[in-house]
Amino acid sequence: MRIHHLNCGTCCPLGGRLFDGTSDSAFGHIVCHCLLIETDAGLVLVDTGFGTRDVEHPGRRLSPFFRALNNIQLRPEETACAQVRALGFDPAEVRHIIVTHLDFDHAGGIEDFPVAR
Template structure:
């Protein structure tokens, strides 16, 4: 009997952004006061730290190239305000080169960006969705609640609705109530319901070509200490939902000892990643 298929996973860093010192762990106290303290507006940017802004290329033996998130658009490297709006241009400190954008990295791996027909979005914050317009022929898969919130969202909430309007692009939403979505029906790409960072956030559990497993937490866990120490980050949609989803991520890691876990924005983990997981 033929073995079940698996994917090859290529981590792609599309840019770096600076984050305030309290980004991973919110200060104590009531949430509004803790948020105000944690935003770091009084802290010089020299004391902020760099976060990787990732996307992931999955090579599936039958479905071809699949992207998980799209990172920042190439235009961010040359005209940040045009890409992210005047407010975004002023608010965000970003380090990016044009060749870091996903299309360039795909070509370097022998993949034509025009061949990308499937994109999975963990969620639709601008740092994950900015590059969507690079792939006008693709079908984008996302939680229905996430799509609804992003379509009506504001930059203050992390959303830019215009990023969802690429001509020719198709959107496929799935029910927010589905705990696990088996994207291709073969168990290789499973989208786990992990709301909390946003209302419709999904983490992505993958079966590798070797038969092993790998978890892309998305922003259900910014870094490994979030998982190890149950940290509550500075910004959440709802704290209770975030903690429940973090417990699900922690359960997955306990059930898959030794399996790679790639958090959403962890420079220390990023420095140790393999070029490809197979």
């Protein structure tokens, strides 16, 4: 078994150290930690981060208030789909998704893996 740590979304909310405990600037730096696990039964993704649709059209699902409050940095390379590809896998190889909770920064990318359960 091999486990890959992925950053599937970055938020930089105003408040710096109050949010992340370490930032010296006015803005914090918080990442959405996701895991890609290689198993004998295929790939398992724990959380999905923001999805490709969130990056391409942020206003469709993410309210302006939520985006502004969290100062979300929507980067195509931070989607789980892009990171799975960067590791040399096809996103269709992701067989299972475990979602820890249903916030957009943890479950927004579910639709990027339509064959996963």
